[in-house]
Amino acid sequence: MAASDTERAQQQIDEIEALSSIYGDDWCVVDEDEKIYCIKISDCLDQPKWTLCLQVILPPGYPTAEPPIYQLNAPWLRGQDYTELANSLEEIYLQNLGESILYLWVEKIREVLVEKAQSSDPEPDIKKITEEVDEDDGDDFLLNYQPTQEDQTKMLNYMTSESQEDEELPPIHHGNPITDRRSTFQAHLAPVVTTRQVKKVLEKLYENKKIASATHNIYAYRIYCEDKQTFLQDCEDDGETAAGGRLLHLMQILNVHNVLVVVSRWYGGILLGPDRFKHINNCARNVLVE
Numbered sequence: 541m542a543a544s545d546t547e548r549a550q551q552q553i554d555e556i557e558a559l560s561s562i563y564g565d566d567w568c569v570v571d572e573d574e575k576i577y578c579i580k581i582s583d584c585l586d587q588p589k590w591t592l593c594l595q596v597i598l599p600p601g602y603p604t605a606e607p608p609i610y611q612l613n614a615p616w617l618r619g620q621d622y623t624e625l626a627n628s629l630e631e632i633y634l635q636n637l638g639e640s641i642l643y644l645w646v647e648k649i650r651e652v653l654v655e656k657a658q659s660s661d662p663e664p665d666i667k668k669i670t671e672e673v674d675e676d677d678g679d680d681f682l683l684n685y686q687p688t689q690e691d692q693t694k695m696l697n698y699m700t701s702e703s704q705e706d707e708e709l710p711p712i713h714h715g716n717p718i719t720d721r722r723s724t725f726q727a728h729l730a731p732v733v734t735t736r737q738v739k740k741v742l743e744k745l746y747e748n749k750k751i752a753s754a755t756h757n758i759y760a761y762r763i764y765c766e767d768k769q770t771f772l773q774d775c776e777d778d779g780e781t782a783a784g785g786r787l788l789h790l791m792q793i794l795n796v797h798n799v800l801v802v803v804s805r806w807y808g809g810i811l812l813g814p815d816r817f818k819h820i821n822n823c824a825r826n827v828l829v830e
Contacts, residue, residue, distance in 0.1 A: 545600065552598050555640040562643070568753045570595070570806050574722055578753040579646055583653035590653040592617060593753065596642065597722065597809055604638045609809040610645075613755070625652060709740050715827035718819050722808025725816075727823035732761060732800045735772065741800055754804035756780040758820060760788035761800035771797065780805065783820055790821050796828055 552575070560567045563579055570576040575598040582588030592614040599606045612625060632644050715727035728751070730741040738761050746752045760775035773791075775784030787801060803820045812819070 548601065548604055551603055551640060555603075555642060559642055559646075563646070565749070568749045570750060570753060571719075571724055574719070574724075574808065575599075576722070576806065576808060579642075580753075581646055581649045581653065583650070583657040588653075590614075590616075590656045592649055592653065594646065594649060595753075595755075595807075596645075603640045607633045608642065608645075611755075611807065611809065612649075625649065628652070707734060707737050707740070709744055710737055712741060712744065713827060713830070715823055715830065718823055720815065720819060721810040721812060723810070723812055723816070723819075724806045724808070725819045725823045726804050727827040728802045728804070729827045730800050731798055733763060733798050735763070738763075738800050742802070745802060751804050753806075755807040756783070756805045757802055758783040758787055758805070759800060759802040760784055760791055762788070762791050762797045764797040780816070780820075783817060786817055787820060787824055790824055791828070794825070794828060799828070801827065 556577070559577075559579070560569075566580040568578045568580070570578050576595065577598075578593055578595045580591065580593050582591040592612060595611040595613060597609040599609060602608055610629065612622065617625070628648055629645055632648060633641055636644065710730045710732055712728055712730045715729070717724050717726040719725075728745055730737075732738050732741065742759070745757070751757065756778045758776065758778050758780055760773070762771050762773040764770075765772055773788060775788040777784040783803075787803065791797075791799070791801065801824050803823050805816070805820065
């Protein structure tokens, strides 16, 4: 007899509870309602060389009738590495049809990372794999580099000299999320008057597990320097090509200054094409108007 929707829902709940207790802080709920989760997997706990984020969406038919929709996020994961890993996951699904398989997937990925760490593979060089490829690509599982807080704030380090006094962390406002075809966008805003404050706000935001697990964290800031009568401004695409520049352009049109806007996007497995830029700008505009 086929499993009922209620049974499937209960199986999903049981599996989620088990995984969250097994993986602790490495397990992150991106969107409870849409059943989107992210698991950070590495070759070892102490000083991991190889790390990968597995993002999964559990469709209503999982586990008895549908596989999870998944995305593998790692800066080094491309080409043959990606294909081999994806094939291993498909194989595990086919060998365990109807069963809960996320634990098997996570452990398989960990096994691959451990092998990489033990083999002579050079350590990954952190080059960003870019964003959504446009529509005709048809590739459902995009490779998006999961940014680390360290990368995001690195570019600001050289602009903030240690001699400056520690400034207070400005208040951070979070806008209302926009969801479209399983992708969720949310803007965050903070008043800033120095690049050191920009850095502090970014660090604070990345302490939030949900924000840190976003596929992209796009940001832009504009600071008006009274003495020089000029603007200090910059932006970051975080793998979503041109998104940071568009965000900065929006801020210029709205003539806002002394503000940092960050837009987080959690990719949901369906390509949005140009609509993604519309959502990024709408999120940002709403939070600025508020």
